[in-house]
Amino acid sequence: MHRSIITSILLGLAAGAVAALMLTLMHGLEALIWRGEAGPLRIAVTIMAGGVLIAMMRWRLPGANFDSQLQDGREGLPQPLSKAATLAGLGIVSVGFGGAIGPEAGILAVVTELSALISARIARDVAEARLIGQIGVAGALGGLYGSPPGGAGFANDAPDAPWPLLVLAAVAGLAGLLLAGAVLPEGPGLQLPLPPAPRFDLPYLLPALVAGLAGAVIGAAYVGGLLGFHRLLGAVSGDVRVQVLLGTALFAALAAAFPFLRFNGQHELAQLAEQGGTIDAGYLAGVGLMKAIVLGLCLAAHWLGGPIMPLAMAGAAAGAAVAVAIPGIDIGVATAAGVAACCTVGMNKPLVVLLVLAFMATTLALIPMTIGVLIGWLVAQILPDERLH
Numbered sequence: 001m002h003r004s005i006i007t008s009i010l011l012g013l014a015a016g017a018v019a020a021l022m023l024t025l026m027h028g029l030e031a032l033i034w035r036g037e038a039g040p041l042r043i044a045v046t047i048m049a050g051g052v053l054i055a056m057m058r059w060r061l062p063g064a065n066f067d068s069q070l071q072d073g074r075e076g077l078p079q080p081l082s083k084a085a086t087l088a089g090l091g092i093v094s095v096g097f098g099g100a101i102g103p104e105a106g107i108l109a110v111v112t113e114l115s116a117l118i119s120a121r122i123a124r125d126v127a128e129a130r131l132i133g134q135i136g137v138a139g140a141l142g143g144l145y146g147s148p149p150g151g152a153g154f155a156n157d158a159p160d161a162p163w164p165l166l167v168l169a170a171v172a173g174l175a176g177l178l179l180a181g182a183v184l185p186e187g188p189g190l191q192l193p194l195p196p197a198p199r200f201d202l203p204y205l206l207p208a209l210v211a212g213l214a215g216a217v218i219g220a221a222y223v224g225g226l227l228g229f230h231r232l233l234g235a236v237s238g239d240v241r242v243q244v245l246l247g248t249a250l251f252a253a254l255a256a257a258f259p260f261l262r263f264n265g266q267h268e269l270a271q272l273a274e275q276g277g278t279i280d281a282g283y284l285a286g287v288g289l290m291k292a293i294v295l296g297l298c299l300a301a302h303w304l305g306g307p308i309m310p311l312a313m314a315g316a317a318a319g320a321a322v323a324v325a326i327p328g329i330d331i332g333v334a335t336a337a338g339v340a341a342c343c344t345v346g347m348n349k350p351l352v353v354l355l356v357l358a359f360m361a362t363t364l365a366l367i368p369m370t371i372g373v374l375i376g377w378l379v380a381q382i383l384p385d386e387r388l389h
Contacts, residue, residue, distance in 0.1 A: 004165055008135050011118060012169035015111045015139030016176025019189060022088070022107045023144075029096030030263070040256040043098070047255055047262075050097025051248025051301070055241040057090050058302050062240035064090070065299065066306045069108040074156055076119050076126075076133025084113030090304040098255065098262035100294045101305025102190070104144065111140040131162060135169040142170025143177030144189040145308075147359030153352035190266065190360060192312055193273040194339070195320075197332030197365035207329040208337040208368040211322040212375035215315035215338030218288045219345025219376060222311060223383050225296030233300055240302060247301020254294060260287065261294045264305075265313025272316055273362075276335065281325035288317030292342070307346055308356065315342025315372075336365035337372035344376025348385065 033046060064087055091106010115136030123129035134155040142151025151170035152163060177189050198204075233243040255261045260268060268287075276284070292314040295307060319338020323331040339361075343353045354373045358366055 004131065004162075005168065007118075007122075007132060008139075008165045008169040009172045011115065011132065011135050012139030012142070012172025013176035013179075014114060015136050015169070016143030016173035016178075017180040018110050018114060019107045019140050019144045019173070020177045020180035022091070022110060023103060023189065026092050026095040026103050026106065029092055030098070033096055034098065038259065043259060043262070044252040044256040047098055047252040048248060050093055050099070051244055051252070053093050053097070054090060054248070054303060055244040057086050057093070058240050058244055061086055061090070062302070064105075064304065065302075066105040066108070066304075069105050069112060070137065070154060073108055073112045073115065073133050073137035074130070076115060076123070076129040076131070081113065084109050087304065094298075094303040094305050095264070099298045099303040099305055100251075100261055100263065100265070100291065100310050101298050101303055102264045102307065102309040104141065104306030104308070105304045107140055107144060108137065111136045131165070134162075134166060138166040138169040139173030139176065141173075142167075143173035143175075145356045145360050146174060146189055146191070147356045148174060150352055150356030150359060153349070153355050190309055192309075192339070192357065192361040193266075193270045194316065194335050194361050194363040194365065195273050195276060195332040196363050197336055197368065198330060200333065200365070200367040204330065204333045204368070205371070207322070207326070208333050208371040209375065210326070211319040211329070211334035211368075212337040212341040212372040213379075214285075214318040214322050215341035215372060216345050216376050216379040218292045218314045218318045218338075219311065219342040220379060220383060221289055222292035222296050222307075222314065222342075222346045225293040226300055227296075227384065229297050229300035243300075244302045247297055248303075251294060251297050251301060254290075254297075258290060261290060264309040265291060266309055269313050269316055272313075272320055272335070276316075276320040277324060277331050279320070279324065281321045284317045284321035284324060288314040288321065288338075288342075291317070292346070308343055308353075311343045311346040312339045312357070315339040318342065332363060332365060333368045336361070336363065336368040337375075340369040340372025341376035341379070342372075344373045345380050345383065348380050350374075350377040350380075
């Protein structure tokens, strides 16, 4: 047991530091590429250039995505160094060239390889190798999301999972990310800025339900778009490189017309938290819907990333639209419920979503988030189980 505790602490610290380093590389490339004013032509050309790079790397790893990275990490399977390097490059390019995705998958690629290298040297059996892999995942995502229980939930949601060790690794991962962030320019990991929410009382129940339903509808649009684009691109060509280029061309055209569709949505969330009550409800609803659909398009086109931050941005826009459209609804309550419902429908992991959002959000709004998660879970029951993150 002492051996497992020490492994959880040290590997968790290392995974958090790796997450901070990868974030710095991703956002450093993003700042370099998008420096200065970006007009429609520049946006389209830049995104297509990113698509070409992704297509070149994807021929070796056509099926890798966030879910497969999670599974590889959980199993503790050894990976060729070339595969880890290619996945890391895919993640960095996908984020840096403006993809409407989060950074999780690229970070997991590096941490999974680190865990496999450690496992090859110290693991005594398959069970310990699997535990080391789960510790790496928990440390990376616990640090990235700022949520130790959420990171542990992503690492292994099986009933017999070694939860105390995974939570310990996730706490260490958060510490590693914060320590690395103190010296790296990127600083802390992902944050979810939301408008402040009042103490939740019974009169807020109905508004939270309405906003949660709006967020769930946006989440359902993401699921439909993801599966629809995936099938459409697959029907056009069985060559993954052609799928990348076709999907990227559509994404480039949309982003050129609507520049806010680029990136993971964290900056737009901050703006929404400050000005959401003054923005037109129809515009907010349109932003949320388009962001969700473009997230599905990017993932179907094999850009490598995670879904939670773009889904959160889309759900927050849907909740804010409800607050603006219906007088008397508190925007903090509405955005919290909308975010939780949208993420739950999109990721189909209600408990993990709640654990992540409760820590990642800058505003504590646990009751409206719980209501949103419940609504999202109910809506998810009528949608296909398939998710292709």
